[in-house]
Amino acid sequence: MISVVVITLNEADRILALLKSAAFADEVIVVDSGSTDGTRELCGAGGARVITHPWQGFAKQKQYAMELASFEWILNLDADERISDPLAAELREMIRDAPPEVCGFSMPRLSRYLGTWIRHGGWYPDRKVRLVRKGCGQWKGGGLHEKLEVSGKIQSLSSPILHEVYRNISDQVATINRFSDVYAEEHAGAGAWFTAIGVFHALGKFLECYLWKLGALDGTAGLVIAMNSAWYVFLKHAKVWEKGLNYKES
Numbered sequence: 131m132i133s134v135v136v137i138t139l140n141e142a143d144r145i146l147a148l149l150k151s152a153a154f155a156d157e158v159i160v161v162d163s164g165s166t167d168g169t170r171e172l173c174g175a176g177g178a179r180v181i182t183h184p185w186q187g188f189a190k191q192k193q194y195a196m197e198l199a200s201f202e203w204i205l206n207l208d209a210d211e212r213i214s215d216p217l218a219a220e221l222r223e224m225i226r227d228a229p230p231e232v233c234g235f236s237m238p239r240l241s242r243y244l245g246t247w248i249r250h251g252g253w254y255p256d257r258k259v260r261l262v263r264k265g266c267g268q269w270k271g272g273g274l275h276e277k278l279e280v281s282g283k284i285q286s287l288s289s290p291i292l293h294e295v296y297r298n299i300s301d302q303v304a305t306i307n308r309f310s311d312v313y314a315e316e317h318a319g320a321g322a323w324f325t326a327i328g329v330f331h332a333l334g335k336f337l338e339c340y341l342w343k344l345g346a347l348d349g350t351a352g353l354v355i356a357m358n359s360a361w362y363v364f365l366k367h368a369k370v371w372e373k374g375l376n377y378k379e380s
Contacts (some may be wrong), residue, residue, distance in 0.1 A: 132221065132261075133199035134158045134207060140278040141209035142167040144294060150280045151212035151292075154222065155205065161195040174338040189276040190334065196262075204267070206260045206278060210294045211239070217289035221261060224287065231358070233266035233282025234259050240290040244351040251345030251355050252338070259284060260291065274312055306362040314369035328367025336360035 135154040138145060139162065152158050158178040163185040173180045183194055196204050203225050207213075213221075221330060224235060238255035241248050248254060255289075259278050272275050296302040339345045342358035347379050348355070 131156045131201035132203045132205055132225065135195040135199055136160055136204045136207045136209055137167050137188075137195055138162045138168045138173070138209050139163060139185070140165045140169060142169045142294040143174055143297070145172055145209055146176060147162050148207060148212050149173065149178060151218070152205075152207070152216075154218040156201050157199070157359045159195060159198050159224075161191060161198070163191065176319070178345075187272065187276075188274075189207065189271050192276065192278075196267065196269065199264060204262055204264055206262070207291070208293075212294075214240075214289055214292050217287065217292055217353075220287050220289045224285065225261075227233070227300040228285075229374050231283045233263045233287055234278075234280035235261040235287050236284055236285040237261070238290045239293050241293040241294050241295040243302075244354060245350040246348055248295075248355065250343055250347045251340065251352050251359075252343045253355070255290070256293075257286070261287075266374045267325060274309055284364065284375060302354075302358055306358060306365060308367050310362060310366040313366040316372050317370045318373040327372075328364050330362035331367065332360040337365045 132155045134152040134157070136148060136159070138160055142165070149158060153350050154226060160170070160173040160178045160180045161183050162173070163183060164181060168181065170180050181198065183191070185191060186194065192206060205213075205221070221235075236257050236259045238257050241253050241256070259280060262278060262280055263282070267279075268279050269276055270279050296305065336356050337360065338350065340360050345352035345356045
């Protein structure tokens with residue numbers, strides 16, 4: 131028996147794909163933090179149990195959602211993800227035969243961006259622990275790095291979660307700006323030397339994504355990913371430097 135849990139905020143344009151893919155589950159729980167675009171209404175009409183809960187940060191919000199689940203196995207998803215048909219079948223089979231010491235399962239995540247399934251550049255297999263036995267998992271972490279920790283043995287699945295990672299390039303750029311702001315807040319006052327390191331770090335990131343991890347094989351999408359990955363690395367260092375200026379002035 132499987133519960134699917136997901137947190138949402140203004141995901142009306144893509145939540146239905148998730149709900150459709152989760153039809154195999156025994157329940158779907160959506161914890162919404164104040165959508166204004168009809169997300170909650172769509173989820174309710176799609177058969178999900180919808181709870182409104184104020185935003186507490188990624189880890190705490192996901193933990194809250196997970197604790198609402200009724201069934202023994204809980205599958206944690208993001209609103210921009212969906213379950214492939216092979217993964218749904220594999221999940222059912224594996225939990226049926228899971229011994230008591232197995233408390234979680236990891237699975238690869240395959241992302242699509244700019245009309246292309248991205249299999250290189252460090253984006254795949256992007257393995258995630260998302261399926262956990264009730265009472266055996268805890269979401270931990272702050273800022274941008276929440277992680278589901280499992281108290282027990284974890285087994286690997288082979289079929290992927292499908293991930294619609296960004297709506298478009300503008301969405302990726304907005305995410306880069308938002309994430310670099312969080313990074314800068316976490317490292318405020320670190321010093322101007324961060325900027326010098328950032329130049330070399332950004333260049334290294336481009337080479338890593340595009341050449342070493344074969345992002346070039348993903349075509350133009352791979353080039354966009356490598357360039358934006360490098361830009362994110364430089365931008366977060368530059369914003370730390372900027373915070374350092376403000377820190378000195380105060």
